[in-house]
Amino acid sequence: MMHVVLYRPNLGKRPAHLISEASKKNIQPQLSTDPWKEKPEFVFRWGTTSDIPDSDKRVVVNFTKSIYKTSDKGAFRKKMSDMKLAPRTSLSLVEFCKDPFIPVIVRPRGHQRSENLFFCDNLSDVVARCQKYHEGGYYISEYIEKDSEYRVFVAQGRVAWVIKKLPVDKKEISWGCVSDGSFEYVAWGDWPIHVVKNAINVMSHSTLDFGAVDVIVKGDKAYMCEVNTAPYLTPYYAGCIAKTFDYMISKGSKDRIPLEDNKTWKDFIHPEVAKGA
Ligand SMILES: Nc1ncnc2c1ncn2[C@@H]1O[C@H](COP(=O)(O)OP(=O)(O)OP(=O)(O)O)[C@@H](O)[C@H]1O
Ligand SMILES: [Mg+2]
Known part of the structure; x- marks a missing residue:
């Protein structure tokens, strides 16, 4: 029986190989764009949402829908903020202006590697920054001065x-x-x-x-x-x-x-x- 860690081009090749080497269970690295040689039992998705052949016949670890849900960073942070698990977050400038909290970080809803991260310590900066995005294309989150x-x-x-x-x-x-x-x-x-x-x-x-x-x-x-x-x-x-x-x-x-x-x-x-x- 074999299993795979599925990774996508330019992301996850090394982690997938390291996991495969450390596993005692015949977990093989599988690039999402390569043909599948064997039929795995378990498929561990390494950040990829690509299709899995006969996915209903395998145990898929990390469903595509869960990866999409968390990769919409703004929406997921807002959800977690409503549960008091994340800094206070707003997805709408109109809502934010009704009860502003400053300073904040404004970012596009999807992001990576700390790119596009804008610190704003006054309301007019927040407004100007959010207006660079279309409505629903950004999120505003309370800046936490971390320890x-x-x-x-x-x-x-x-x-x-x-x-x-x-x-x-x-x-x-x-x-x-x-x-x-x-x-x-x-x-x-x-x-x-x-x-x-x-x-x-x-x-x-x-x-x-x-x-x-x-x-x-x-x-x-x-x-x-x-x-x-x-x-x-x-x-x-x-x-x-x-x-x-x-x-x-x-x-x-x-x-x-x-x-x-x-x-x-x-x-x-x-x-x-x-x-x-
Ligand atoms: N509201 C906040 N208050 C304070 N610091 C924050 C806040 N939001 C983000 N940061 C800082 O910015 C960093 C990057 O943010 P986050 O991890 O959400 O996104 P990323 O750019 O996708 O991640 P990474 O840089 O880890 O790839 C965090 O590790 C944290 O140090
Ligand atoms: Mg991060």
Whole structure:
């Protein structure tokens, strides 16, 4: 039996190969535009929404509709903001002007790599910036002066790893920078619990089976920024993800693993990652 990590051209080749190398379950990398040689049982979508032949005969991990839902970054952040899991967010300038909150970040609804990120600390700037987009083409979100920022990888409602972002300058608006290698590993016992809970909650609303949630922190508050369905990986982090994928294959299911308690890292960690602890 074989399985695939499906990736798209220009995105995810290295992560897909790293996961394949670390897996003990014959997970092969599959480029979405290449012909399928064999029929896989499990298909793990690495950020791609391309068609899967006979998809009803396979276990598809991360449905297309869930990837679309979270890649509309503005709409998903607004949804999470309504649930108090993200900074206050508005999709409409008219609505925003009725009850403005300043400073804010204005961005197009879809974005990546910290591009097109506009900080505005007065109302006329917000208006001018939003008017550069068509109605519904932007979002406005409250600027949080962060103390820290994390990326949390969640699979089946459990955490595989947490990294802490290390910005060159803490005054920078974006601490995105994961692919520059400017991040550090957070040991299990040091996982900030409010951050981990935020990420797990966000993932439960995303309907994704796995994803890496960017979470910013101010004091005792944690706010999501976005969910990455094809995050940057080093071999160690890919190895942890391979464990969660192997676990799904062994159990024959990608179902969420219920949380029995929610007090310490032991209650949140993915069981396969925790093995050997
Ligand atoms: N409302 C906010 N308040 C403070 N900082 C924010 C806010 N929104 C975004 N940021 C900063 O901008 C960075 C990039 O935003 P986000 O992760 O949503 O989008 P991206 O550009 O698609 O991501 P990436 O840079 O991770 O590829 C975040 O990591 C965070 O540091
Ligand atoms: Mg991000």
